[in-house]
Amino acid sequence: MNIQDIRKLFPILDQEVNGKPLVYLDSSATSQKPIQVIETVEKYYSEINSNVHRGVHTLGTRATDAYEGAREKVRKFINAKSTQEVIFTRGTTTSINTVAGSYAAANLKEGDEIVITYMEHHSNIIPWQQVAKRTGAILKYIDLQEDGTISLDDVRAQVTSNTKIVSVMQVSNVLGSINPIKEIAKIAHENGAVMVVDGAQSAPHMKIDVQDLDCDFLAFSGHKMCGPTGIGVLYGKKELLENMEPIEFGGEMIDFVHLQESTWKELPWKFEGGTPIIAGAVGLGAAIDFLNDIGLDNIAEYEHKLSAYALDKLSSVPGITIYGPKDPAKRAGLVTFNLEDVHPHDVATVLDAEGIAVRAGHHCAQPLMRWLKATATARASFYLYNTEEDIDKLVEGLVKTKEYFSDVF
Template sequence: MDVREIRKQFPILDQEVNGHPLVYLDSAATSQKPIKVIEALDQYYRQYNSNVHRGVHTLGTRATDGYEGAREKVRQFIHAKSTEEIIFTRGTTTAINTVAASFGRANVAEGDEIVITHMEHHSNIIPWQQLAKEKGATLKYVPLQEDGTISLEDVKATVTSNTKIVAIMMVSNVLGTMNPIKEITKVAHENGAVMVVDGAQAAPHMKVDVQDLDCDFFAFSGHKMGGPTGIGVLYGKKQLLEVMEPIEFGGEMIDFVGLYESTWKELPWKFEGGTPIIAGAIGLGAAIDFLEDIGLDNIEAYEHKLAAYALDKLSEIDGMKIFGPKDPSKRAGLVTFNIDDVHPHDVATVLDSEGIAVRAGHHCAQPLMKWLKVSATARASFYLYNTEEDIDKLAAGLVKTKEYFSDVF
């Protein structure tokens, strides 16, 4: 990877913030967009903006080809069997809610179990909380190890023959933990449960093969992988999607509408009611092209290198507490931390004055914050356009932050 050349493809990085060159370390929240994606969106709106599927005119045909062509790119990207298994959504949150509202309501009953972990993002907690309340099911949590990982022994002890759904993130957005999804899926299936994977922090950074994982559902978002906001993907095994009912009703998803009865289109369109996210899908397709030109294996290896470098640099700072696995080979490209006696929001504010963008707060993971015994943390997350120089500036900014608050108090 020639990171210097890659950075040139991201025009937003070529600016100053508060008088300093921008150091963007918040890609776990949303990534920046390469020129290829920006141009794909611009081209759609300038040259062939039209609705899809319904029209036979030239612009409609071009828009439909772009939209469905993006679906095929997604299929190849995650190695699904068929485009019928690729549902476009607004993002990971919508995708998980679709599974909970459709599959969950039809298959979870009183006394059944839903298994998740303490590290989940709120979007992979709240839908299952609501489903469990509605159905009288039990929501169970796989315990975490001291370093923020989960053991297969604990998974096996938590998942039982009463478990109907296991829903776990592939990569933690706070700890960076990379969970053994393939092995967890096997445990779920051995107990008759389906496996739902939150892939929001995985798909942008590493190769994903849903057939190899054997998961039943896999969700991810475009905006974390160089694509536009407002577009995401729900992958589901065809045999499951075929018997699931849609949760949005209206145009696009219907086959026949009568006065009192209606029927639905075949997969995948029965889950895509209304005018779909056409430009978003086309932009996501361009993002996939961009990432695959570089190579997901290259991106993953590079980010592991950045994570290792960051762990070393930040560990040298007195009063620094780093959360998550200490072994960089077991974590993705992010580092979450706190400085003694300095609130994470103050840390982020001082860093911003230096042109360094990090995240501060509970990261939509309040149960995990409680487990960590903190109210909030700061997080620096890396992507293919970051460099060791960015991490050096982060470390220098953190030293400055620590010194500033030491002088104040």
């Protein structure tokens, strides 16, 4: 399938913004949805809609089959051993909070260590800060190389026999750097720690094999990978999940309720209290089908080419600073940058007037912004529906931005 055929599957791209054809370069924040996903969610609500795991009537059975069928698609997508290791959540944030609030809270004590990096998204910092406060554990940070990559020597320097949890994003949402998760997991395990992976920026763009990575937990969101908002996944090794307590209580997740105590359902349902995000899960299943049809390897290869093209073209813009690895082979499909003497919010505003959507701000990564010595940055992020022409328009827009502010000041 060629790029123009792919673009036709995304209805939202066929529109104008501020009188200009839309150039959507904010897929790291949320991806657009192909018609297959939109139609699947619509069909669920118009033909299947019912609660799951409860009724024996036809619609209830159809809904349960669709919901659990989506779980099996996720299992295959990440190569988990069992659907018992796949828990549906609201997204990456909820997934990481579940690990911190359940596993970490029960297993950490004063003096234990949690190790993360300076590049982490707030959703992979704040839960660990909070559990460290509650348990007396110590939160430590792996330093970054000058280009924003991670050195395994720095990992070894921070991960010790006192480390119980290592939690690292697989792809940085700011730097675009791809982190050596398999090697970090090996170091963690050699020191008796569990490995948590934030896969929010990797699951949409590359193949993930949790058994090959040997990670203990993996969190990712559906809305960044062509699926609906409000649905995400927590993968966990079965032996860990079985010994964890749920952090949400109510219907769906119980086995027996007595007057003074209750027991929980088996995995994965003990972590899915209340009516689950059924339509979201079904939509995520459709998104996985779509990505598999295109091929994750094909997506990764295409995005590497876009990144290389973008790095080359953006480097010609006067006064631009580009953050992250210069080698496109070491980064995913996004470029974060600043224009000299122009605030990134102003950059984004001028680009929006040209129909170009980019992200501006701290990208939920304030510690990394301080490490970069920047208050904020602009970010263009690509996906399988973007083209080199989109990047050309971005470059033209940045040149216009630079010229406009040079004239003003």
